[in-house]
Amino acid sequence: MNKISTKLAAYFTIAVFIMEGLLMLYLHDNIIDARIQEEFQSILSRGNSHRDVLEDRYSNTTLHHIALMESKTETEVVITDKNHQVIISSKKLTKGMRELINDSPRSLPREGRVIEANWKDMNYLATVTAFEKDGNAGYVYMFKSATPLRNLISKLNGHFLLAGIMSLIILACIHILLSKILTRPLIRMKQATEELSKGNFEVKLPHLGKDELGELAASIKTLANDLETIQHDRSEFLATISHELRTPLTYVLGYTNVALREEISESERKEYLTIIQEESKTIVTLIENLFELAKIDKNNFSIQLEEIQLSPYFQKIIKKITPAFKSEGMNLILSIKDSFSFHADPIRLEQIIMNLLDNSLKYSKAGSTTTVLVRQHVTGKMALTIIDQGIGISAEELPQVFNRLYRVEKSRSREFGGSGLGLSIVKELVEAHGGNISMKSEPNKGTSITIII
Ligand SMILES: Nc1ncnc2c1ncn2[C@@H]1O[C@H](COP(=O)(O)OP(=O)(O)OP(=O)(O)O)[C@@H](O)[C@H]1O
Ligand SMILES: [Mg+2]
Numbered sequence: 049m050n051k052i053s054t055k056l057a058a059y060f061t062i063a064v065f066i067m068e069g070l071l072m073l074y075l076h077d078n079i080i081d082a083r084i085q086e087e088f089q090s091i092l093s094r095g096n097s098h099r100d101v102l103e104d105r106y107s108n109t110t111l112h113h114i115a116l117m118e119s120k121t122e123t124e125v126v127i128t129d130k131n132h133q134v135i136i137s138s139k140k141l142t143k144g145m146r147e148l149i150n151d152s153p154r155s156l157p158r159e160g161r162v163i164e165a166n167w168k169d170m171n172y173l174a175t176v177t178a179f180e181k182d183g184n185a186g187y188v189y190m191f192k193s194a195t196p197l198r199n200l201i202s203k204l205n206g207h208f209l210l211a212g213i214m215s216l217i218i219l220a221c222i223h224i225l226l227s228k229i230l231t232r233p234l235i236r237m238k239q240a241t242e243e244l245s246k247g248n249f250e251v252k253l254p255h256l257g258k259d260e261l262g263e264l265a266a267s268i269k270t271l272a273n274d275l276e277t278i279q280h281d282r283s284e285f286l287a288t289i290s291h292e293l294r295t296p297l298t299y300v301l302g303y304t305n306v307a308l309r310e311e312i313s314e315s316e317r318k319e320y321l322t323i324i325q326e327e328s329k330t331i332v333t334l335i336e337n338l339f340e341l342a343k344i345d346k347n348n349f350s351i352q353l354e355e356i357q358l359s360p361y362f363q364k365i366i367k368k369i370t371p372a373f374k375s376e377g378m379n380l381i382l383s384i385k386d387s388f389s390f391h392a393d394p395i396r397l398e399q400i401i402m403n404l405l406d407n408s409l410k411y412s413k414a415g416s417t418t419t420v421l422v423r424q425h426v427t428g429k430m431a432l433t434i435i436d437q438g439i440g441i442s443a444e445e446l447p448q449v450f451n452r453l454y455r456v457e458k459s460r461s462r463e464f465g466g467s468g469l470g471l472s473i474v475k476e477l478v479e480a481h482g483g484n485i486s487m488k489s490e491p492n493k494g495t496s497i498t499i500i501i
Pocket of ligand 1: 337407408410411436438439440441449454455456457466467468469470471472495
């Protein structure tokens with residue numbers, strides 16, 4: 049498996065190596081260069097000071113003195129005459145030293161110059177300074193062993209190598225750390241999502257703080273909870289549907305058996321068949337409503353917006369439903385505050401209004417009045433309020449009535465053939481319009497529902 053921490057560590061290593069490499073190259077060269085210059089300067093100035101002494105008082109004693117002085121130091125001195133013939137030296141000349149003297153150019157400057165700078169391959173670094181005073185002329189050759197310099201440089205290389213190894217170790221530590229704080233939580237989350245897809249919603253994720261990883265973990269937890277709720281709702285919904293279907297079907301089956309009996313009278317048979325017919329109607333309505341919801345649930349459900357003229361549209365609907373209210377001894381009033389036109393799906397909107405009026409009709413007593421109030425909302429949208437004087441809904445039940453198959457009083461609602469799907473369909477339709485629905489109710493006083501589209 050390609051671990052993200054490995055990848056990151058690799059990028060990191062490359063970056064650090066490039067940086068460190070450049071830095072080392074620069075430092076290494078500079079340090080060595082400075083050191084070599086220092087060495088040359090030191091032997092050159094030493095040679096020059098011997099020159100000064102020789103020019104000041106040239107004598108055998110002076111020559112011996114210089115040779116003796118240098119024999120006690122790390123440097124060697126060789127003094128020659130004009131023709132590069134050795135007069136005196138602080139040490140016996142080696143072959144390399146002699147070659148250097150023989151190969152050096154015939155005319156050399158008084159301020160001196162470097163004649164051997166190859167510290168890598170040669171045994172000595174060397175400079176030469178010319179002197180001349182009162183016919184006494186010659187050269188002062190200074191030699192310094194290159195070995196200490198080479199040792200120093202190899203020591204320096206060793207240090208740089210050590211730094212390189214150290215940074216590798218640090219990188220390894222960073223790799224381990226990265227895998228701990230990055231890869232492991234990611235793997236845990238991957239496992240958690242795999243568990244989720246298997247249907248195990250009990251995901252346990254470590255607390256990861258407030259960074260992106262922590263947020264991801266929190267999102268996965270939320271997802272798990274949401275999925276669990278959805279699954280729970282779905283099973284509950286299915287259980288309720290089966291129950292809702294089973295009750296009327298049990299009636300149908302029971303009354304069919306009774307109606308099939310030979311010994312019952314014709315009028316009894318008719319009575320049973322009527323019950324069967326009623327129950328079948330309930331089942332058909334329930335299934336139609338469920339089908340309606342399923343259609344809305346699918347994402348391809350679309351709303352056909354049209355421009356609607358307020359007054360004629362509402363008057364037509366109210367006219368259609370008024371007889372139902374009349375036959376229950378109730379009043380239905382339409383009150384249109386403003387005259388304007390708006391956009392909505394006329395068929396869906398009628399479905400919404402019919403569902404709400406059907407509730408007012410079912411859950412109000414004879415003699416009560418239901419008012420349909422239409423006005424223009426401050427946002428310019430259409431605001432529709434349906435106010436009834438019915439049995440109302442208690443504050444605890446109010447948030448639940450939009451849930452599918454929820455009914456406040458099962459037995460009472462059943463009496464009216466209610467299945468608890470009306471309001472959830474209304475809510476879905478209003479939301480499909482991009483609208484808003486709100487409900488206020490007080491038991492035994494009445495209910496008012498407002499829709500803004
Ligand atoms: N105007 C109202 N007054 C009092 N209670 C209401 C009113 N409207 C709805 N309810 C309560 O809310 C519940 C849910 O209403 P909803 O319209 O979703 O279902 P239903 O009327 O029982 O059945 P359906 O509309 O599917 O035939 C009802 O069972 C009823 O108890
Ligand atoms: Mg209803």
